[in-house]
Amino acid sequence: MTHPPIAPPAPPAPGPSSVSAASASTASAAASAAPAPVPPSEPPRRRSWSEGAARLRAATRTEPGRLRIIGVVVGGLLVLFGVGTSWQVADRYQAADTVLESSQPLSAGAAEIYRLLADANTAAATGFLAGADEDPAVRQRYEENIANAAGRLADAAADSSGSAAAQAYITLLNEGLPVYTGLVETARANNRQGLPLGGAYLRYADEQMQQTLLVAAADLYELETDRFQHDITEARAWPWLALAAGGLALVVLAWAQRRHYLRTNRLLSPGLMAATATATLLLLWLGGSHWLARAALDDADGGAARSLSSLNGAWTEALRARGDENITLVARGADNASEESFQARLETLIGPDPESPGGLLGDAAARAAGDSDGEAPIQRAIEATREWAARHAAGRERELAGDYDGAVEQVIGGRGSTREMFDRVNTSLAEAVAHEQEQFEAAGRRARSRLDGLAVGAVGLGALGVAGTALGIGRRLSEYR
Amino acid sequence: MTTSEKVGVEVPEVEDRGSRGRATALATAAAALLLSLAAACAAPPGPGGPGGAGRPVSEARAADDAGGGIGPLAEPERCDGQRSAAESLAPARIVGDAVADIRERGRLRVGIDLNSYLWGYREPGSTDIVGFDIDLVQAIAEDLLGPDPEITYLAIPTVQRIDAVRAGQVDMVVRTMSITCERWNQVAFSTAYFETGQQLLVPSGSEITGFDDSVAGQRLCRADGTTAARLLDRQDHGAEVVRVANHLDCLVRIQLGLADALMTDSALAAGHVAQDPSMRLVGDPLTMESYGVAMNQDNPDLVRWVNAVLEDYRAGGVTSDWRASYDTWLAEYLYDQRNDPPPLPPEPLYRE
Incomplete structure (x- = not known):
């Protein structure tokens, strides 16, 4: 049905194509073509569009045409609903999966790198204080920490190869680690000769650790944690497009059925009923499972992840407090900054008031309240930290009374030393973190499993709905043949 | 010479100087130049310095400051009234309140350094604290308390030396501490036991x-x-x-x-x-600086007692206890046997 625009006199319409709509169709086509000599450069798309519109207008004037349009709209909405649901749910499933399998483990890995480094630094200072009498276990702890940190860094480098920022931190850590261990060995060598220079080297190593390595590790942890928070937010986001398409499909289906009833006095169109049922089912499935997945993600994010974050914070504070305690003795009265830093860190851990628990551990305990498995290790850590503070004060008293050896014994010795309490804090927090990590993973898996099958089911249900619609509309159409 | 000239010109810009020094700095800028000319030809300065005895103290200080204390211009610090910073109370073994306290306690509490090799540090392979400062502490403690005295060594940071003495946390600080006029305002010093720069x-x-x-x-x-x-x-x-x-x-x-x-x-x-x-x-x-033992200003009896101990410690020149300790710890690193005269303990200066 082409009308060459250059044809000067209006040619007769090329035969009646349809019975009733023909005159209207040609009239409108002539009306649109006649007013002006349309230049030949006019893109033909425009013409076919206006023609399509004209045909649509023509179609709305007949019942079969209207039925076809209703069928197309309902079918389109159902396709959109099904495919949209499948796509958006797959997205959220993927996000939840990334949280579980990649971004949260990366965050936990970064936290572990931080801990390993801080613990290595503490072990270096402890070994230094013992000098030639260094406990082989302390030396081993230092070496294992360094080796594990290097291994974790290699893992992190492989797993976060997509992130330039993460790679930059990892490179910084990879470069700084051998420098640090070199300083520690120089400190050891000088110390074994009894040269005070060894202490200066260890203080410098400690400075490098605190100001370069631990800062980079903390930045890496923050980066990975931000990323996993972002993934959780993505997984939690409501699939609005799918929900809207589903809602709209149901509304149009309801309207179509009411229209069907009013026109035919037949109560039911089985095809449309089936389409309505499948759309309703899918909408309930989508809404319900996403709601449940969100709840599980809230457990993971608001509960376990927050607890993990404050526990990780508490753990690193404890490790750094231990480092400060050791460095104070390494400094042998050269400065008081480490002692002040130690006191500040203990306060960050348990708050200023020795009676009522506050600080990071107090927060973590309050968060874990009701979960006895989670709360017990935190309570143990709080008690051990209090005892640590008391024993530290006793050791400090010895140091200030000139009993340096007694002070060293009080800090790195066996029973009754602050080391004993630090070890208890360390193991308690390790247990608490492991518990929360499990909680997190369980909640994450729960969230993910609640979306199981939905992506595929949505396509299936959407297809069923389309089939039902086609059946219902087709049956009505056949009545016009 | 070029250095001195340059420094002399820069004097008005110099900061971190007492207000008195600042006030006289301009006036003495030219003097500093002349002074350095003279000093370049002069032998190392004795007491009185290259500026001559008549030169006001503050002016001499300003000149030193202007020269950055370089080379021959270095001279001992002088406090108000021409008094050398190294002057202390006359030696005497008279038991006053402070000495009685220490004896009653049976223990001397001393602020020391554990990080200064050869001066005060922990001996390799043992937990003993040793060094040139520690030898002197031993001598003082033995004199006050008798043989095998009980001593509490307290490692204190540099910045807390004066506070520790003033608060009575320790009886004395023997910790490579230079005697200065400013510190004399807060603590009392013994006579010099070592000279350095x-x-x-x-x-x-x-x-x-x-x-x-x-x-x-x-x-x-x-x-x-x-x-x-x-x-x-x-x-x-x-x-x-x-x-x-x-x-x-x-x-x-x-x-x-x-x-x-x-x-x-x-x-x-x-x-x-x-x-x-x-x-x-x-x-x-x-x-030119001198190390002294820092004590509380309220304990003149202890200051005099320590000065008396130092008299004995220094006595005998090359055979003195001072020299023995010097030979043990420092000679190898401070004394060029081929070129330097044998080191002798510093001469004590007294106020009265």
Whole structure:
């Protein structure tokens, strides 16, 4: 049905194509073509569009045409609903999966790198204080920490190869680690000769650790944690497009059925009923499972992840407090900054008031309240930290009374030393973190499993709905043949 | 000469000086120039210095400051009324309140350093604290308390030396502490037990020849709150100043290639050389300082007693206890046997 625009006199319409709509169709086509000599450069798309519109207008004037349009709209909405649901749910499933399998483990890995480094630094200072009498276990702890940190860094480098920022931190850590261990060995060598220079080297190593390595590790942890928070937010986001398409499909289906009833006095169109049922089912499935997945993600994010974050914070504070305690003795009265830093860190851990628990551990305990498995290790850590503070004060008293050896014994010795309490804090927090990590993973898996099958089911249900619609509309159409 | 001229011209810009010094700085800028001309020809200054006895004290100080205390201009600090900073109370063994307290306690509490090699540090392979300062503490304690005295050694940070004495936390501080007029306002000092001066310490192969234009563009390390820090604030000869907390941290920086030279007094530098034989002192001393035992101003009996102990400690010249301790700890690193005269203990100065 082409009308060459250059044809000067209006040619007769090329035969009646349809019975009733023909005159209207040609009239409108002539009306649109006649007013002006349309230049030949006019893109033909425009013409076919206006023609399509004209045909649509023509179609709305007949019942079969209207039925076809209703069928197309309902079918389109159902396709959109099904495919949209499948796509958006797959997205959220993927996000939840990334949280579980990649971004949260990366965050936990970064936290572990931080801990390993801080613990290595503490072990270096402890070994230094013992000098030639260094406990082989302390030396081993230092070496294992360094080796594990290097291994974790290699893992992190492989797993976060997509992130330039993460790679930059990892490179910084990879470069700084051998420098640090070199300083520690120089400190050891000088110390074994009894040269005070060894202490200066260890203080410098400690400075490098605190100001370069631990800062980079903390930045890496923050980066990975931000990323996993972002993934959780993505997984939690409501699939609005799918929900809207589903809602709209149901509304149009309801309207179509009411229209069907009013026109035919037949109560039911089985095809449309089936389409309505499948759309309703899918909408309930989508809404319900996403709601449940969100709840599980809230457990993971608001509960376990927050607890993990404050526990990780508490753990690193404890490790750094231990480092400060050791460095104070390494400094042998050269400065008081480490002692002040130690006191500040203990306060960050348990708050200023020795009676009522506050600080990071107090927060973590309050968060874990009701979960006895989670709360017990935190309570143990709080008690051990209090005892640590008391024993530290006793050791400090010895140091200030000139009993340096007694002070060293009080800090790195066996029973009754602050080391004993630090070890208890360390193991308690390790247990608490492991518990929360499990909680997190369980909640994450729960969230993910609640979306199981939905992506595929949505396509299936959407297809069923389309089939039902086609059946219902087709049956009505056949009545016009 | 060019250095002196340049320094003389720069005097008006000099900061970090007492207001009195600032007021006279301009007036003495020309004098400083003349002075340095004279000093260049003069023998090392004795008491009275190159400026002559008639020169006002503050003026002499200003001239020293203007010259950055370089070379022959270095002379002992003088406090108000021409008194040398190293002057202390006359020696006497009279039991007053402070001495009685110590005896009653049966224990001497001393503030020391555990990080100054050869002066006060822990002996390798044992837990004993040893060094030149510690020998003196032993002598004082034995004199006060008899043989095998009980001593509490308290390692205190440099910045807390004065507070520890004033608060009565320790009876005395024997910790490579220079006697200065400013510190005399807060604590009492014994007579001098060691003389030293600020100097540059460089690794072997360094092209630095002294605190002069050869340090321009070099990284010069010094510890916070020290005489070296004050000197470098006034005049740095174009050096890039590296600031650290402790003078030993400077040696770490040099070994790691993060600094080219360090400034400290030659006594502490001996400890550095002992720990790293590749280090050497260059240039002339920039200051003349004396170490003294710091005590509470309320304990004149203890000050006199310590001065009496020091009299005995120094007595005998080359056979003195002082010399024995010197030979044990410092001679190897501070004394060039081929060129230097045998070291003798410093002459005590008394106020009365």
